[in-house]
Every structure is written in structure tokens, then in C-alpha cells.
Amino acid sequence: MKWDTLEEEPCSLARTVAVIGDRWSLLILRECFLRIRRFDDFQASLGITRHLLADRLKKLVRFGVLRKIPYQEAPKRYEYILTQKGLDLYPIIMSIVHWGNVHMVDARGRPLLHEHKTCGKMFDPVMVCSECGEPLSAKAVHVHPGPGARKSSPVHASARERAKRAAEST
Amino acid sequence: MKWDTLEEEPCSLARTVAVIGDRWSLLILRECFLRIRRFDDFQASLGITRHLLADRLKKLVRFGVLRKIPYQEAPKRYEYILTQKGLDLYPIIMSIVHWGNVHMVDARGRPLLHEHKTCGKMFDPVMVCSECGEPLSAKAVHVHPGPGARKSSPVHASARERAKRAAEST
DNA sequence: ATTGACAGTTCTAAAATAGAACTTATGGTC
DNA sequence: GACCATAAGTTCTATTTTAGAACTGTCAAT
Numbered sequence: 001m002k003w004d005t006l007e008e009e010p011c012s013l014a015r016t017v018a019v020i021g022d023r024w025s026l027l028i029l030r031e032c033f034l035r036i037r038r039f040d041d042f043q044a045s046l047g048i049t050r051h052l053l054a055d056r057l058k059k060l061v062r063f064g065v066l067r068k069i070p071y072q073e074a075p076k077r078y079e080y081i082l083t084q085k086g087l088d089l090y091p092i093i094m095s096i097v098h099w100g101n102v103h104m105v106d107a108r109g110r111p112l113l114h115e116h117k118t119c120g121k122m123f124d125p126v127m128v129c130s131e132c133g134e135p136l137s138a139k140a141v142h143v144h145p146g147p148g149a150r151k152s153s154p155v156h157a158s159a160r161e162r163a164k165r166a167a168e169s170t
Numbered sequence: 171m172k173w174d175t176l177e178e179e180p181c182s183l184a185r186t187v188a189v190i191g192d193r194w195s196l197l198i199l200r201e202c203f204l205r206i207r208r209f210d211d212f213q214a215s216l217g218i219t220r221h222l223l224a225d226r227l228k229k230l231v232r233f234g235v236l237r238k239i240p241y242q243e244a245p246k247r248y249e250y251i252l253t254q255k256g257l258d259l260y261p262i263i264m265s266i267v268h269w270g271n272v273h274m275v276d277a278r279g280r281p282l283l284h285e286h287k288t289c290g291k292m293f294d295p296v297m298v299c300s301e302c303g304e305p306l307s308a309k310a311v312h313v314h315p316g317p318g319a320r321k322s323s324p325v326h327a328s329a330r331e332r333a334k335r336a337a338e339s340t
Numbered sequence: 341a342t343t344g345a346c347a348g349t350t351c352t353a354a355a356a357t358a359g360a361a362c363t364t365a366t367g368g369t370c
Numbered sequence: 371g372a373c374c375a376t377a378a379g380t381t382c383t384a385t386t387t388t389a390g391a392a393c394t395g396t397c398a399a400t
Contacts, residue, residue, distance in 0.1 A: 100182025
């Protein structure tokens with residue numbers, strides 16, 4: 001698969017993976033949420049090569065996740081800040097951090113704790129249904145093809161079934 | 171950075187990225203949640219090379235996200251199913267899909283719709299605080315170093331500040 | 341005039357990935 | 371018994387991506 005076709009796939013996961021699905025992008029975004037904004041700061045705190053960092057920042061700007069804002073003239077310098085589209089990635093970041101907290105911590109415990117300013121308590125993120133407010137689990141969800149689905153091959157048909165249909169239609 | 175050191179970083183995001191942070195792993199997991207279980211089915215529905223698929227499945231098994239279950243003897247054949255650790259990735263998958271639904275759909279609309287069996291309605295996932303139940307936003311959260319934090323350099327200190335401290339301490 | 345900060349760009353070597361063919365074990369068909 | 375198909379990989383070479391380090395261009399301060 002060519003990765004530049006990924007963003008055109010009829011799948012919201014694939015399109016999002018086109019934006020954040022490489023090893024560095026999520027780490028760069030973590031730094032953004034921790035208030036890192038400048039090239040050399042990203043480079044120093046991540047240890048990413050300057051080449052790759054320049055490339056990834058360019059990509060995130062192209063996708064509208066980050067915006068380049070000048071913070072001084074002469075010489076012109078920019079910093080990278082999250083757009084609303086970028087801020088909307090927060091639930092992704094938080095659910096990734098939470099999974100790591102539950103399944104990947106060592107004996108010393110969590111590297112970070114999160115306080116909810118609204119209620120003042122340390123919390124974990126919980127994913128709930130927008131309609132009834134109940135916590136979500138994979139088994140309680142049923143998937144339907146939407147208006148943007150691929151016509152002839154619903155994503156939830158198994159490859160085996162599709163292969164069979166293809167064979168019959170020849 | 172060497173990617174095999176990523177899982178030892180004192181950061182739950184980095185450790186999770188070590189598991190799911192490459193382009194294919196998330197797509198493979200999407201197929202798992204859509205009930206794909208067998209090697210050739212993954213290969214056919216994703217178009218991934220067999221080499222890479224074998225490698226990624228091995229990695230996901232090693233991390234305890236998938237389990238290899240025999241479904242026939244002679245010749246011995248296995249299928250890959252999600253463990254509880256793997257099922258717990260569901261909020262990550264859902265928040266990625268949701269971001270794509272909001273920010274990456276084309277004119278035709280969403281490829282998939284999700285129905286919550288519990289309440290019978292089409293829904294979106296919402297991330298809320300485990301303590302007060304309010305929806306979460308990046309700005310309402312404050313980060314503290316936890317017991318597993320790196321001693322001398324809290325993750326939220328900027329690279330600039332750290333560089334300054336390092337310079338002063340020499 | 342030299343030094344240092346910042347934001348990149350350029351270079352080569354090493355690693356990962358794509359794409360296709362091959363392997364092993366078994367069961368069914370002519 | 372020879373031949374074909376299925377399933378789950380493995381092996382091979384060519385291409386692409388990434389790592390690591392050095393270099394460039396602007397400007398300010400010494």
C-alpha cells in the first residue's frame with residue numbers, strides 16, 4: 001500500500017492513521033499538549049533527528065493539526081501550536097496514555113497523574129455513549145455501513161466471504 | 171532513537187506507541203474488532219505484505235494484545251483473537267475513528283455508523299472524567315508527575331528550562 | 341570579528357518495507 | 371499416483387524511510 005492513498009480510504013480509522021499513524025507524530029503531539037512549541041525544544045525533548053522533525057511538523061501543518069505562528073521578526077521565527085483540529089486529538093492521546101497506565105506500567109507506577117480542574121480530583125478517562133451516557137465496550141457496539149461506505153464491499157464482511165462473492169460473480 | 175527502548179520510557183504514551191504506533195498495527199487491530207481472525211483474511215482485506223503481517227502479528231502476540239488459538243489439527247492452524255488487554259484498546263480505536271469522522275470525512279459522509287446495543291441508538295463516543303462524569307478537554311486537565319516519573323526531569327518541564335538547569339549545574 | 345541561538349537543510353549509512361516467489365503440510369480430484 | 375487447492379507462513383531483491391552527524395543562513399550580543 002502507498003501511504004499517500006491511505007487518507008482517501010473509505011475508513012475513518014485509516015484516514016486518521018494517515019495523520020498520526022507513524023511512530024513520531026504521536027510523540028510530537030504529546031509534547032504539544034505539554035506546551036512545547038519550538039523546533040529545538042521538540043528536538044531536545046524527543047531526541048528525534050532534525051530531518052524527521054522538520055518533515056513531521058510540515059505534515060502536521062499540512063493536515064491542519066498544527067499552525068505556524070510567528071513569535072519574532074528579524075530573524076523570522078515561528079512556533080507550532082495546536083489548532084482546534086489538533087486539540088480535538090486529546091481524547092486519542094488520553095485513551096492511549098490510559099491504556100499504557102493500565103497495561104504497561106512497571107513496578108514504580110504511573111509516570112504522570114492527571115487532575116481534572118473542574119472537579120479537583122485525580123481521574124482516569126472513561127469513554128461513554130453520547131446518547132445514554134453508559135460506558136462503552138466493544139461487545140455492546142454494532143457497526144453499520146454509513147453513507148460514505150464502499151458500495152460493493154461492506155468493511156465488516158470477512159475477506160473469505162468477499163473472495164467467495166467475487167468468485168461467484170465471474 | 172531505537173524503537174526497542176521505547177517501551178521502557180517513563181511515559182505511558184511512549185510505551186503504548188511501542189505496541190500500536192506503527193502504520194499497520196492499528197489497521198490490523200481494526201480488522202480484529204471487525205471479527206477478522208486468520209492470516210490470509212488479514213492479508214486480503216488489508217493488502218499488507220505477508221512478511222510484514224507475520225511480523226506484526228508476532229509483535230502483537232508478544233505484547234499480549236492478541237492470542238494464537240488453534241482451530242484445527244493436521245495441519246495445525248491458528249487464528250488470532252483479542253485478549254482482554256487487546257479488547258481494552260477499544261477506546262483508542264473508537265476515539266481515532268471519531269476524530270476521522272469529524273475531521274476527515276469527504277462529501278459522502280461517514281463510512282461506518284455505530285449503534286449502541288444497550289440503548290439502541292446511533293452514537294458518538296465521548297470521553298468523560300471518571301470522578302465527576304463531565305466531558306474532558308485538554309485545557310481542563312492539569313498534569314502532575316506520578317510515582318513512576320523520571321526523577322530529575324519532569325516531563326512537563328520545557329527543553330529550554332532543562333537545558334538552562336543543566337548549564338547552571340556545571 | 342567572533343560567538344551563540346534558532347530553524348532548518350544536506351549528506352551517507354543503516355534499517356524497514358514492498359512485491360513477488362517459494363515452502364511445508366494436508367486433503368481432495370482426475 | 372499426479373495434480374491442484376488451501377492455509378500460514380518464509381525467503382529473496384529492490385525501493386523507501388530513518389538515523390546520525392555536519393552544514394547553512396539570519397540576526398543579536400560581546
